[in-house]
Amino acid sequence: MHTPSSKLGFFFSDHHRWLLQHIQKRLRNRADAEDTAAEAFCQLLVARVDPDSIQQPRAFLSTIARRLIFDRHRRRQLENAYLERLSSLPEQVAPSPEEQLLLVEALVAIDRALTGLPAVVKAAFLYSQLDGLSYVEIGRKLALSERTVSRYMKQALRQCYLAEMAP
């Protein structure tokens, strides 16, 4: 008898090498590639996937890896954009390195939850959730009626509700 986690261990040993090579073709940095491969298996663990139920392991793993590679890229984009903005601030109002790290994590999670929404919907939602503006103020900023702001809010909230916000 094998427990699910030990089955995943064997699944890992069977496919890790292949997956690493596969990712290495896309990512230049070897540490990044190793990290991404391990992360792909972590996702299986978190999702409690039974390895026996995976019919085509390579196709399955490469799909996860593609998404992780994209996330890594997007994360770097967000991080760079944030750091660039910070560099224009005077030092005394800059967050500590720990705070910066937390903020980048938060940016990645929010970005993922809102991905695919039209830009104006995203903007209305962020003005409300991050800046705490009322719909009247948001409407004024984005040249929208209050009703439309409500509608956009609902659209974004529905998506957030359905999204997995896990890190």
Add this chain to the structure above:
Amino acid sequence: MSKARLDPAAEQAIDWMVRLSADRNDTRLHARFDTWLNSDPAHAQAWGRLQERLGGAFGTVRALDQRLPGQAGEARRVLMQPGTSRRDVLRAIGGLGLLGGGLWLAARSEVGTTLMADLHTGTGERRTLELEDGSQLSLNASTAVDLQFDAHQRLVLLRQGELVIEVAPDPQRPLRVRTAQGEIRALGTRFLVSQQPDATRVVVLQHAVRARLHDGSELDLQEGQAALLHAQRIERLGRDERHRADWLNGHLNVLDDPLDAVVDALRPYTRGFVRVAPQVRNLRVQGVFPLNDPQRSFGALAETLPIEVRHYGPWLTLIGPKS
């Protein structure tokens, strides 16, 4: 985007959130909301779930904005920058990094390196042996060494891993240890050499050695001194590093190293793959850990650090932040 179905309680929770966010100072609305929330456990559950979704990341940004006004605005502007689509990104990075991939895999294939070497130790195995000249060579676990001894030279090629050598004197044939970065020539008797991913560590346990890079630059090291040989330069280490030879007695003695480095030192004793999550790689570690029982060492790390160590069968160990 297709409209996924939500249960009625979830739809209502979202409607309430929409209404409450319209104007946060509307107290009459709050009273009606409280009535709704308390009228059915399913309402409270749906509301809780929605807040959970919104809480963490948004809360982090708002909390930071409280302390440093303006951060929420910065976050919003970053998030509003147009992103590239998945397909664009994959097309762009798909073409990179093909070159060198094969080479890297060949070089990384430790099993290949070990099996072809003259002397090697496996996972969790240490060996001390006497060489033909009377020198004593100790190999740490997962180490591979080639020997080229003849009438004119004594050359030890460290392919991988870590060794301590106690050199028998022979003025005619100086003893050298060669690594990926350079050579260490014995001027005295006993020293440690460790091949690390991008550097060679040298610790002099007795007398002195001369470290030399392939480009010819040299540095003499005396007893108790240590250095890292990089490809282009030799970095002298200010601290006493002699405790790094404690593996000879089966201990890993850590004075002050990042978790990442400690796990690297345990790896040769651990079967399978060990992954350390980026968030905890730089945690500082102190302590003495048993090498022959890596499970116990991981356990001891988990007791003293804010980390969680999970084993998934014999092949996969994950170290991450405590949840």
